[in-house]
Amino acid sequence: MRRRVLPGLPLSLGITLFYAGLIIALPIGALIFKAASLGPEEYWRIVTSGRALASYRVTVLAALIATVFNLVFGLALAWVLVRYSFPGKRLLDAIVDLPFALPTAVAGIALTTLFASNGWFGSLLAEAGIRVAYTPIGIMIAMAFTSLPFIVRTVQPVLEDLDPALEEAAQSLGGTDGEIFRRVILPLLTPALLAGVSLSFARSLGEFGAIIFIAGNQPFETEITALLVFIRLEEYDYQAAAAIASVLLFTAFLMLAATNILQARALRYTARG
Amino acid sequence: MNAQRKPPRIGDSPAIRRILIAFVLFFGAILVVAPLVVIFTQAFSQGFAAFVANIVHPDTRHAILLTVLTALIAVPLNTAFGVAAAWAITKFDFRGKRALIVLIEIPFSISPIVAGVAYLFVYGLQGLFGPALQSADIKILFALPGIVLASMFVTAPFVARELIPLMQAQGRDLEEAATSLGASGWRTFLSVTLPNIRWALLYGVVLCNARVMGEFGAVSVVSGNIRGQTNTLPLHVELLYHDYNTAGAFAAASILTLLALVTIVAKVLLEKQGAGRASRPALAASTKPAASTEGAKP
Numbered sequence: 001m002r003r004r005v006l007p008g009l010p011l012s013l014g015i016t017l018f019y020a021g022l023i024i025a026l027p028i029g030a031l032i033f034k035a036a037s038l039g040p041e042e043y044w045r046i047v048t049s050g051r052a053l054a055s056y057r058v059t060v061l062a063a064l065i066a067t068v069f070n071l072v073f074g075l076a077l078a079w080v081l082v083r084y085s086f087p088g089k090r091l092l093d094a095i096v097d098l099p100f101a102l103p104t105a106v107a108g109i110a111l112t113t114l115f116a117s118n119g120w121f122g123s124l125l126a127e128a129g130i131r132v133a134y135t136p137i138g139i140m141i142a143m144a145f146t147s148l149p150f151i152v153r154t155v156q157p158v159l160e161d162l163d164p165a166l167e168e169a170a171q172s173l174g175g176t177d178g179e180i181f182r183r184v185i186l187p188l189l190t191p192a193l194l195a196g197v198s199l200s201f202a203r204s205l206g207e208f209g210a211i212i213f214i215a216g217n218q219p220f221e222t223e224i225t226a227l228l229v230f231i232r233l234e235e236y237d238y239q240a241a242a243a244i245a246s247v248l249l250f251t252a253f254l255m256l257a258a259t260n261i262l263q264a265r266a267l268r269y270t271a272r273g
Numbered sequence: 274m275n276a277q278r279k280p281p282r283i284g285d286s287p288a289i290r291r292i293l294i295a296f297v298l299f300f301g302a303i304l305v306v307a308p309l310v311v312i313f314t315q316a317f318s319q320g321f322a323a324f325v326a327n328i329v330h331p332d333t334r335h336a337i338l339l340t341v342l343t344a345l346i347a348v349p350l351n352t353a354f355g356v357a358a359a360w361a362i363t364k365f366d367f368r369g370k371r372a373l374i375v376l377i378e379i380p381f382s383i384s385p386i387v388a389g390v391a392y393l394f395v396y397g398l399q400g401l402f403g404p405a406l407q408s409a410d411i412k413i414l415f416a417l418p419g420i421v422l423a424s425m426f427v428t429a430p431f432v433a434r435e436l437i438p439l440m441q442a443q444g445r446d447l448e449e450a451a452t453s454l455g456a457s458g459w460r461t462f463l464s465v466t467l468p469n470i471r472w473a474l475l476y477g478v479v480l481c482n483a484r485v486m487g488e489f490g491a492v493s494v495v496s497g498n499i500r501g502q503t504n505t506l507p508l509h510v511e512l513l514y515h516d517y518n519t520a521g522a523f524a525a526a527s528i529l530t531l532l533a534l535v536t537i538v539a540k541v542l543l544e545k546q547g548a549g550r551a552s553r554p555a556l557a558a559s560t561k562p563a564a565s566t567e568g569a570k571p
Contacts, residue, residue: 073297
């Protein structure tokens with residue numbers, strides 16, 4: 001048994017518990033308390049109202065599509081950054097983090113300006129008959145932007161650490177590039193990809209700032225759940241705000257659990273390999 | 274680094290290489306580079322003089338001051354918390370450690386709107402302490418304290434997340450040696466632990482600061498958006514944008530964009546010093562610390 005010799009446990013743990021309690025646990029507890037005080041029937045009525053259900057559908061669908069895009073784009077980006085060298089690669093590697101560093105409101109107005117029907121990209125797409133700003137596609141683009149770095153940054157280190165001997169062995173057995181990627185490399189990347197996907201999806205479900213500018217915010221059409229909470233607040237309907245916010249909260253808890261399980265699995269996987 | 278490898282690795286054929294690089298650069302240009310360019314183009318769309326006028330406008334100046342003030346309060350408090358949490362979690366064994374780590378990580382996965390609403394139900398009139406605070410005439414919501422608290426919530430994990438994996442990997446031997454030679458706890462922390470974690474600490478502080486200064490959703494709920502009073506810079510961007518003052522909105526946004534670019538440069542420089550490695554490859558680096566947490570249980 002290890003004997004405890006280091007000082008500072010009461011002070012450091014005291015500060016930690018006080019801060020985590022006051023800043024994190026207390027507000028979350030207050031929100032759950034407020035939502036619970038509604039009673040089951042009232043709560044159920046609010047969270048399954050037509051407008052709330054429509055907002056879940058809009059949010060989840062857009063988050064799914066944005067995540068699938070980021071899965072492909074993020075994997076390609078990680079691959080290009082790890083495997084190839086080309087001019088501007090280090091700049092590209094650095095700029096991948098921009099969505100994390102750029103305030104969401106700034107991203108929101110920039111994307112809206114680009115994709116509005118008179119914007120650089122919006123006007124081109126309008127000629128093709130595609131409207132982006134103020135449609136669900138706009139929501140997807142904002143979500144894809146804000147969650148862009150997750151998959152790149154979870155896959156990149158695993159790809160870097162991949163043992164070249166595995167590929168060489170597969171090559172010497174006569175595998176084609178496509179076969180080796182699908183049957184050797186992809187399975188090794190899967191845990192990291194899944195962890196990145198769950199982070200990216202969770203972020204998209206909760207995103208607010210980047211989306212509200214580009215979404216158009218039409219109830220039933222382009223209204224995300226986070227915005228519906230905000231609207232209920234502005235209407236002083238605190239009960240509805242609490243109930244719908246609690247749905248987002250529980251979804252976040254579920255995603256957090258999923259991410260932890262996937263990361264634990266990924267750890268076991270990489271540790272074994 | 275990979276360029277000098279002898280046998281051709283898979284995906285190294287010129288055609289695939291070109292297609293993949295083109296694909297990545299194409300979408301990178303649309304999603305990441307174009308927004309950057311459009312921010313500065315719009316900010317200067319009415320000329321440099323108009324840009325300067327927008328920046329020095331009293332409301333914008335006030336928003337900048339409020340944002341800086343918020344960061345000056347929230348970031349040091351958050352840093353102290355992160356260091357304390359990392360010290361407690363990595364240097365001692367106690368029950369409920371796992372739960373504490375999860376609790377600290379929670380704000381990272383919660384929608385900022387939910388965070389703002391949660392604070393409303395603590396300090397708002399319809400919340401737990403609201404009525405008591407009102408009768409004591411203490412203003413927390415729709416004022417600076419609310420903005421600071423909401424910012425502290427959304428950034429609570431930032432410093433701890435960088436330090437915990439790193440300090441876990443470094444173990445306790447050095448600190449134990451220092452204290453057994455008679456160094457005090459503070460002395461041990463300042464001259465043994467701190468030099469080993471300084472870059473990771475700074476890394477966490479830089480990311481925390483960027484998020485505090487840029488936070489929109491949570492602050493938007495608790496601030497009340499009072500022009501010239503409780504408008505932080507991101508909220509001011511929204512206000513100007515909805516006023517159809519596009520050049521003004523983008524001028525204010527360009528300051529935040531500069532902050533983001535400085536943050537990225539700082540991040541790259543700190544990563545050269547080895548910072549960020551402990552937290553970034555969540556899948557590769559944390560194998561050992563996770564095992565040692567398990568093994569440390571009695």
